Amino acid sequence: MEKKRLIACLDLKDGQVVKGVKFENFRRQGDPLELALYYDQAGVDELFLLDITATEEGRSIFLELIKEISSRVSIPLAVGGGIRSVGMIEKLLEAGAGKVSIGSAAIEEPALIREGVAAFGSKSIVVAIDAKRKVGRTITGATAPGKETSGKEAHVNETSWEVYVQAGKKATGLDVVEWAREVEELGAGEILLTSMDKDGTRDGYDLDLLRAIKAAVNIPVIASGGAGKPEHFRDAFLIGKADAVLAASIFHEREFTIAEVKEYLQAEGIPVRH
Numbered sequence: 274m275e276k277k278r279l280i281a282c283l284d285l286k287d288g289q290v291v292k293g294v295k296f297e298n299f300r301r302q303g304d305p306l307e308l309a310l311y312y313d314q315a316g317v318d319e320l321f322l323l324d325i326t327a328t329e330e331g332r333s334i335f336l337e338l339i340k341e342i343s344s345r346v347s348i349p350l351a352v353g354g355g356i357r358s359v360g361m362i363e364k365l366l367e368a369g370a371g372k373v374s375i376g377s378a379a380i381e382e383p384a385l386i387r388e389g390v391a392a393f394g395s396k397s398i399v400v401a402i403d404a405k406r407k408v409g410r411t412i413t414g415a416t417a418p419g420k421e422t423s424g425k426e427a428h429v430n431e432t433s434w435e436v437y438v439q440a441g442k443k444a445t446g447l448d449v450v451e452w453a454r455e456v457e458e459l460g461a462g463e464i465l466l467t468s469m470d471k472d473g474t475r476d477g478y479d480l481d482l483l484r485a486i487k488a489a490v491n492i493p494v495i496a497s498g499g500a501g502k503p504e505h506f507r508d509a510f511l512i513g514k515a516d517a518v519l520a521a522s523i524f525h526e527r528e529f530t531i532a533e534v535k536e537y538l539q540a541e542g543i544p545v546r547h
Contacts, residue, residue, distance in 0.1 A: 276544045277510055278318040278517035279531060280495060281524050283308055285324045285334070285354070292522045294473035296403075296441030302525045306342055312524070313346035315531040318546050320346070321374065321465070321519060323401075324354025325440045328377045331355070336368050343369020351399055359388050366393060374465055376401035377438035379456070380445055386459040395462035399495075402456070403441055404434040404449040404482055405469040434482055441469050449482070450489045457490045464490065465519070468498035473522065475501025483513030495519050503529060503537035510543050 283290045283305050290308055293299040302308070305322065312320050322342070324334035334354035343350055352365050353374030362373050379386050379400050389398045434449035453464055466486055468479035478499045486494050493516035496509040500520035509515045523529055535545045 275516075276546050277515075277538070278495075278546060279506070279534060279538075280319045280321055280517055280519040281312045281317045281531070282321040282323060282497070282519050282521045284521065285322060285338075286326050288335070288338070290525065291325075292473060292525065296469055296472055302522070305338060306345065308525065309342045309346050312531070313348050315524075316535070316547075317348060317524075317531050319349045319351060319371075319517075321351045321353070323352075323374060327355030329439050329442070334365070336364060339365060339368040339370060353399070353401060357382075357385070359385070359392050362389050362393060362397070366397065372397045372399055372462070374399040374401045376403065380436065380438055380447065380452070383455065383459055386456065386461050390460035390462070395460050398461050399463045399465050400456045400461045401465040401467065402449060402453060403437045403467050403469055404479075405437055405441075405444075406479070406482070407433045407435050432481060432485075434485075437469060450485055453486050453490050457492050461492065463493045463495065463516075465495045465497060471499030472497075474499055475523065477501065477505045478509045478513055478515075478518070480508060480513045483509060483515055487514040493517065501528075503534050506534055506538060507541050507543060510538070511541075 290302040290305050291299040292302050327334050332355050334352055339352055349371040351372045351374055352370040356373055356375050357378045365373050436445045436447040436449050436452050438445055468482055471479050478496045483496055495517040496513055496515035497519040500523050506518050509518045538545050
């Protein structure tokens with residue numbers, strides 16, 4: 274099995290690290306540089322810095338902050354927030370980001386994915402997909418597909434997810450699985466898949482969502498939203514088939530250290546980076 278990655282995430286708002294629950298009720302977690310330095314020493318594999326209000330405010334993530342953090346840490350950085358052009362991608366990479374995460378702009382202008390890949394390579398382009406579960410449609414009756422009714426009514430629940438943008442404020446009408454397939458066709462190197470339903474709840478990743486996306490694409494998928502204990506990371510890898518897992522508050526608040534989670538995963542037979 275390929276070695277799995279453990280990723281920490283700094284959600285930025287007004288220059289500070291914050292964390293909410295289901296994309297709402299944000300609370301301050303600390304200074305981004307201090308937390309970045311902590312994670313550099315803690316042994317995390319990658320660090321994502323996502324400016325969650327940049328798109329809504331019509332600006333990009335702060336370049337000076339990226340430059341400062343990248344000059345002080347050795348871990349790879351991925352940066353997102355308000356990226357709308359190949360020129361901005363270039364500035365962020367020059368500032369020290371190893372790759373960029375594009376969300377809202379990728380939906381508004383899918384060609385940006387292809388243009389970014391053409392200019393900087395697929396490994397530099399991550400597409401962030403914020404997914405919200407839709408109410409399942411129930412098929413009732415003897416003709417429900419694939420069901421033996423034996424004179425009883427059959428019930429089939431169809432699960433699907435919708436893509437949201439602008440930090441979870443706007444529904445797009447796009448099906449998450451279909452959008453993930455398109456993202457791969459456009460050349461993106463990776464998908465950051467966040468469950469809005471699980472975000473900040475600490476009750477585990479959306480394993481159904483993960484399995485659905487992993488069955489649809491071949492590019493790496495990062496699981497995000499719901500980490501609360503080491504078992505959740507294990508399940509994301511073994512059941513959800515994630516290639517990497519991302520977490521925030523569980524690490525910010527020192528519920529568990531990176532080392533503790535890696536040791537647990539290793540004991541569970543999941544190879545991790547050292």
